[in-house]
Amino acid sequence: MLIVSCPCCGITAEETEFHAHGEAHITRHTVGSTDDQMETYLFMRKNPKGVHFERWRHQNGCGKWFHMARDTMTLEVFGTYSAQTYEPPEKLLAEIDAKRPGWRDTA
Amino acid sequence: MSDPVSALKNAAYNAGIAEISELGAVGMITLRGDLSAKVLQKAAVAAAGVNVPDQRQILTEGQGGMAWMSPDELLIMCAYEDANAKLADLQEKLAKTHALAVNVSDARAVFEVRGPDAREVMAKLAPVDLAPDQFTTGMFRRSRLAQVPTAFWMPQEDTFRLICFRSVAQYVFDVLCAAAQPGSEVEYF
Ligand SMILES: [Zn+2]
Numbered sequence: 001m002l003i004v005s006c007p008c009c010g011i012t013a014e015e016t017e018f019h020a021h022g023e024a025h026i027t028r029h030t031v032g033s034t035d036d037q038m039e040t041y042l043f044m045r046k047n048p049k050g051v052h053f054e055r056w057r058h059q060n061g062c063g064k065w066f067h068m069a070r071d072t073m074t075l076e077v078f079g080t081y082s083a084q085t086y087e088p089p090e091k092l093l094a095e096i097d098a099k100r101p102g103w104r105d106t107a
Numbered sequence: 108m109s110d111p112v113s114a115l116k117n118a119a120y121n122a123g124i125a126e127i128s129e130l131g132a133v134g135m136i137t138l139r140g141d142l143s144a145k146v147l148q149k150a151a152v153a154a155a156g157v158n159v160p161d162q163r164q165i166l167t168e169g170q171g172g173m174a175w176m177s178p179d180e181l182l183i184m185c186a187y188e189d190a191n192a193k194l195a196d197l198q199e200k201l202a203k204t205h206a207l208a209v210n211v212s213d214a215r216a217v218f219e220v221r222g223p224d225a226r227e228v229m230a231k232l233a234p235v236d237l238a239p240d241q242f243t244t245g246m247f248r249r250s251r252l253a254q255v256p257t258a259f260w261m262p263q264e265d266t267f268r269l270i271c272f273r274s275v276a277q278y279v280f281d282v283l284c285a286a287a288q289p290g291s292e293v294e295y296f
Contacts, residue, residue: 062177
């Protein structure tokens with residue numbers, strides 16, 4: 001069970017109040033892209049054992065979208081952050097570096 | 108004009124550990140926009156008769172009230188028959204503002220759960236910490252009740268009011284009655 005804090009309304013609740021919507025920070029290739037780029041956008045997903053960045057929505061709460069970094073193995077939630085960004089905040093990445101040294105090599 | 112008919116025609120259940128009742132037609136206006144905009148705040152306060160509530164709070168006064176729904180959404184409550192006039196007034200005041208106001212009175216149902224075990228009944232159904240020192244009067248919580256979205260608050264100790272979509276009113280009434288069935292006290296709080 002994940003305990004999630006919504007950065008939009010400030011509620012901390014268990015995961016059934018939220019809904020996961022898959023991997024975050026995907027480049028949305030569009031008109032003019034190659035077939036390979038389109039395939040990557042549509043089908044290619046990371047499936048790490050460890051640090052993962054995801055899109056979530058506060059489905060049964062404020063209704064807002066946000067991002068979450070968590071560990072797929074231990075279910076530790078490293079943090080949540082705004083949906084209006086292309087990449088995780090530096091501060092959060094530094095915290096993950098401290099907790100999971102070397103995670104970037106396998107991500 | 109036809110008479111308003113609430114989802115369950117004021118259904119009530121008084122045989123359990125808490126009293127469950129549908130509160131009939133309640134006026135409700137959804138207002139979305141920039142909650143920090145003065146013009147929106149002024150219009151909302153005029154319609155609701157209370158100040159703009161803080162994050163995750165509700166303010167009520169008589170039949171009027173206003174709840175914080177999300178960073179860009181407020182719920183204005185009023186007498187059912189006043190909703191259309193208040194909506195027209197809101198739309199006039201917000202004509203030049205990027206905002207949206209809709210009368211959602213007929214899209215919703217409102218229930219009351221009352222009695223010393225009201226907290227237990229709600230806690231069986233919602234994934235929310237309802238300990239007396241954690242959930243108090245004045246708070247407004249959007250969450251789920253069993254399988255459907257709801258929002259609820261405590262107008263006073265031992266009493267919850269909750270809002271759900273009209274289409275799931277029967278489901279909400281049924282799960283509340285099941286959670287309040289005789290002999291089902293948990294005595295946790
Ligand atoms: Zn939220």
